[in-house]
Amino acid sequence: MTTLWDTTGSAVVKELAAQRRTGGAVLSGVALTLVVVADEARVAEAEEAATVASAQHPCRILVVVRRQIEAPVPRLDAEVLIGGRLGPGEAVVMRMYGRLALHAESVVLPLLAADAPVVAWWHAPAPERMQTDALAVIADRRITDSSLAEDHLSALRTRARDYAPGDTDLAWTRSTPWRSALASTLDAVSGRRGDAVRVVGGRVEGDPGNASARLLAGWLSSRCGSAVDVVGGARRPGPSGVDSVVLQLDQDEEVAVRADRRGGAVLTQPYRPDATVPLPDRPLGDLLGEELRRLDPDEPYAEALEAATGSSGLSARAPVREHVWFDPARPDDATEDEADDAAEDAADAARDGSGDAGTAAAAAPTVPEDSAGTDDVALNGERNAAERSDPSAPVA
Amino acid sequence: MIVNPLRDPRDRRLPRVPDPCALVVFGITGDLARKKLLPAVYDLANRGLLPTNFALLGFARRDWGDQDFAELARDAARKAARTPWREEVWERLAGSVRFVQGSFDDDNAFDELAGALADLESSHGIGGNAAFYLSIPPAMFPVVLKQMQRTGMADSTAERWRRVVVEKPFGTDLASSRELNELVDSVFSADDVFRIDHYLGKETVQNLMALRFANTLFEPIWNGHHVDSVQITMAEDVGIGGRAGFYEKTGAARDVLQNHLLQLLALTAMEEPVEFSAEEIRTEKLKVLRAVSLPEDLATAAIRGQYQQGWLAGQRAHGYQQEEGVDPASTTETYAAVRLGVETRRWAGVPFYLRTGKRLPRRVTEIALVFKRAPHLPFADTDTEELGNNQLVVRVQPDEGVTLKFGSKVPGSVMEVRDVSMDFLYGEQFTEASPEAYERLLLDVLLGDATLFPRNAEVEASWAVIDPLEEFWAGSTPHPYRAGEWGPRAADEMLAAEGRRWRRP
Numbered sequence: 001m002t003t004l005w006d007t008t009g010s011a012v013v014k015e016l017a018a019q020r021r022t023g024g025a026v027l028s029g030v031a032l033t034l035v036v037v038a039d040e041a042r043v044a045e046a047e048e049a050a051t052v053a054s055a056q057h058p059c060r061i062l063v064v065v066r067r068q069i070e071a072p073v074p075r076l077d078a079e080v081l082i083g084g085r086l087g088p089g090e091a092v093v094m095r096m097y098g099r100l101a102l103h104a105e106s107v108v109l110p111l112l113a114a115d116a117p118v119v120a121w122w123h124a125p126a127p128e129r130m131q132t133d134a135l136a137v138i139a140d141r142r143i144t145d146s147s148l149a150e151d152h153l154s155a156l157r158t159r160a161r162d163y164a165p166g167d168t169d170l171a172w173t174r175s176t177p178w179r180s181a182l183a184s185t186l187d188a189v190s191g192r193r194g195d196a197v198r199v200v201g202g203r204v205e206g207d208p209g210n211a212s213a214r215l216l217a218g219w220l221s222s223r224c225g226s227a228v229d230v231v232g233g234a235r236r237p238g239p240s241g242v243d244s245v246v247l248q249l250d251q252d253e254e255v256a257v258r259a260d261r262r263g264g265a266v267l268t269q270p271y272r273p274d275a276t277v278p279l280p281d282r283p284l285g286d287l288l289g290e291e292l293r294r295l296d297p298d299e300p301y302a303e304a305l306e307a308a309t310g311s312s313g314l315s316a317r318a319p320v321r322e323h324v325w326f327d328p329a330r331p332d333d334a335t336e337d338e339a340d341d342a343a344e345d346a347a348d349a350a351r352d353g354s355g356d357a358g359t360a361a362a363a364a365p366t367v368p369e370d371s372a373g374t375d376d377v378a379l380n381g382e383r384n385a386a387e388r389s390d391p392s393a394p395v396a
Numbered sequence: 397m398i399v400n401p402l403r404d405p406r407d408r409r410l411p412r413v414p415d416p417c418a419l420v421v422f423g424i425t426g427d428l429a430r431k432k433l434l435p436a437v438y439d440l441a442n443r444g445l446l447p448t449n450f451a452l453l454g455f456a457r458r459d460w461g462d463q464d465f466a467e468l469a470r471d472a473a474r475k476a477a478r479t480p481w482r483e484e485v486w487e488r489l490a491g492s493v494r495f496v497q498g499s500f501d502d503d504n505a506f507d508e509l510a511g512a513l514a515d516l517e518s519s520h521g522i523g524g525n526a527a528f529y530l531s532i533p534p535a536m537f538p539v540v541l542k543q544m545q546r547t548g549m550a551d552s553t554a555e556r557w558r559r560v561v562v563e564k565p566f567g568t569d570l571a572s573s574r575e576l577n578e579l580v581d582s583v584f585s586a587d588d589v590f591r592i593d594h595y596l597g598k599e600t601v602q603n604l605m606a607l608r609f610a611n612t613l614f615e616p617i618w619n620g621h622h623v624d625s626v627q628i629t630m631a632e633d634v635g636i637g638g639r640a641g642f643y644e645k646t647g648a649a650r651d652v653l654q655n656h657l658l659q660l661l662a663l664t665a666m667e668e669p670v671e672f673s674a675e676e677i678r679t680e681k682l683k684v685l686r687a688v689s690l691p692e693d694l695a696t697a698a699i700r701g702q703y704q705q706g707w708l709a710g711q712r713a714h715g716y717q718q719e720e721g722v723d724p725a726s727t728t729e730t731y732a733a734v735r736l737g738v739e740t741r742r743w744a745g746v747p748f749y750l751r752t753g754k755r756l757p758r759r760v761t762e763i764a765l766v767f768k769r770a771p772h773l774p775f776a777d778t779d780t781e782e783l784g785n786n787q788l789v790v791r792v793q794p795d796e797g798v799t800l801k802f803g804s805k806v807p808g809s810v811m812e813v814r815d816v817s818m819d820f821l822y823g824e825q826f827t828e829a830s831p832e833a834y835e836r837l838l839l840d841v842l843l844g845d846a847t848l849f850p851r852n853a854e855v856e857a858s859w860a861v862i863d864p865l866e867e868f869w870a871g872s873t874p875h876p877y878r879a880g881e882w883g884p885r886a887a888d889e890m891l892a893a894e895g896r897r898w899r900r901p
Contacts, residue, residue, distance in 0.1 A: 058821070173409075176409050176410070177444065179402070179407075179409070179410055180409075180410045180411060180413070180444060181444075181448075182402055183400065183402040183403055183410050183413075184413045184447060184448050185448060186400045186401070186402050186403075187400055187403075187413065187415070187447075188415075188416055188447070188448055188449060188521070188523075190399045190400050191415050191416065191523060192523065194554075194555070195399075196399045196400075197399065197400055197401065198401065199401055199402075220402075223401050223402050223404065224401050224402075225401075262484045263482060263484045263485070264484060264485075264488055267448050272449065272521035273449075273518075273519055273520060273521050275448040275449045275450075275520070275521065276448075276488045276491075277444065277448050278441065278442065278443075278444045278485055278488070279444075280444075280482075290409065293408075294408055294409075298409075299406045300404055300406060300407040300409075
């Protein structure tokens, strides 16, 4: 592990390459890059979860912590780990201060694993409009967590308004055990009948203000074609926000799934004794692991979100977002005042530089016209920079 | 028709869960049941992959109550479970665990078993579905199967399924395997018989099909035009342990070559199945197994060996003949290496070298495709002295993954080409792999997915390959090799005679 204080993106790239060479047997098969955007207060939690998930899906972990955007001088501190605290793979934890926090992608872009999918996960309040965060634009899949918000329901509405295929939410992931228990309950009914089952109505009992409960109800509505609502139950529900689900079926039958508060759920169905199935409250790492299993758009989530928020046409939206500049210090400005900003941190802007001219990073306006001689990676590429110690290599 | 509105093919988060059913294990007190089956059942339960209405029924001779059995099952599951231990999961499972005591020829015991199944149907709602796991010596099969037939336990109907799981060995030669197949098939219908070969449950073996048939890169060179030879190795560092009685009668060829290695050969050499379904994959595998040919001169192309005393991993190891329970003059082989051919257009002329052995330096299973050398090298001879054949290696265990070996320039001012390898480590490396295979296969049995299970015709075709070998070897003495070395010298000479050499895995 190496910690680089007040450093630059190219120094991080170089350090990563150096550690890869000296580290011996390191994990070489990287299936994706996981970009974690976390608050300082939640970094430890996010790191732990990312480590668990990376054991299931070998990935490069890039943790981005944005701090003190108002700080006068931008600064980057980075911790480079291979086969250390964050699992067997490669990981970089970056803390960005000042205006650099608004240009995080300039550091992240050169660190992405080549031609592998990029997953961005906000373990922090997610941007209201994804396209204002360049990290969301470069990511193929974006994971948010509506349950981190004060008001889950307005967070869900924000997600629906902003949805593009490839978005997903951990509140949805939390509902998977419930959905699986419900689906197998209906399997049991249809197995007994030897015929199809129709759901004519139902209700989710739990916390009406919980995002997972809402999405579960939304999913049931979208699958069954009849409105399923969340009603406050007699008991306080667990973290999933759901205490029980009751479904009315055709042929005047009713099935119910109730959490037993011991990591299980009791299924009640006609003509059969009650049965218990596991219904674990999974740790964050397992939730993230489930998200990384598939990287294509999650249509059932889109439909559940539609039903939960009363919106429509989510799946038909374009999957690609266009980056829009947004400055939280000057929220009214639609566009950044280039000259002003460039002057403000001209010295650092040169270093903060663009690793990848012509893409999203180049669109970020702090990048000066001419970065000649300042950015090693831009000049020589990642590989040559690492080989600089070889005397036969050309000196840059 | 949509049977269950909550099931959506696009929804890949929801796991496949079997119908309500019971798992009946004969020989529940045995080694396999305790070390593999019970932990696998717990792991499945812990992952939420067992149906809502599920029951586990154990049958054995020991005089036990449900409580004693639950106790044993708990200890066994806890000891070998792959997933973290959660007491509440076990408690739920324990609520549906039953034990039936009796010997296999006891009519009353089987009537009791049939009764217990019927009881479970009303108390646990298993819907009459049941899978019978025969974790017993093959000699007991006829008795148990007859009993099941007598009590009508084996009959699948439109309302319920009844399946049987059989462990290897599937017979000891072609005739006995035919007999066994006929017996099993007379009681259960052929589709309800699942023959477990736990190697096929490994991720890498399934990945072999993804590698071959989902990519464009490999299939064009996956044939005799480009492949020089194929080496399939399954090496074990352990000896025979406490299985002397079984091993004396079996030997390496029957124990490993007949099932694991020939199945790996079939998956490597088979044509593309029409679709990824049990029936189509088995059809293609069967075609390959039927096309397998033995060399004309078995003396140079079929070598068997037996380990002698030696040192392995820093410890002294006994020779096979000195192992407890082994005849001091035993001629049972603990190593077998054979050159096979596959008589199809794709593989004509390509030798398939299969080898397996005990007390080899390390435990490893791999499939290596050795490619032909480039027909012309524009470099000076001295530049490419260290360049070998390109290789594509599928590592089945440990470190499941794929290695590609090719030549690369050594950095420096002179042109020097040397072999390097490019590694892909499968993600599964971080989890314990072997029980996973049982978990997967057990789940497939309950789901009725036969993709990873060999069919009776495949077993018979495999024996048709092994029988002439056994016949040839009968009465001969195996070549000796020291424990801790890569097999007898004769096996090295077998390849050297054809200008090849074994890969050191």
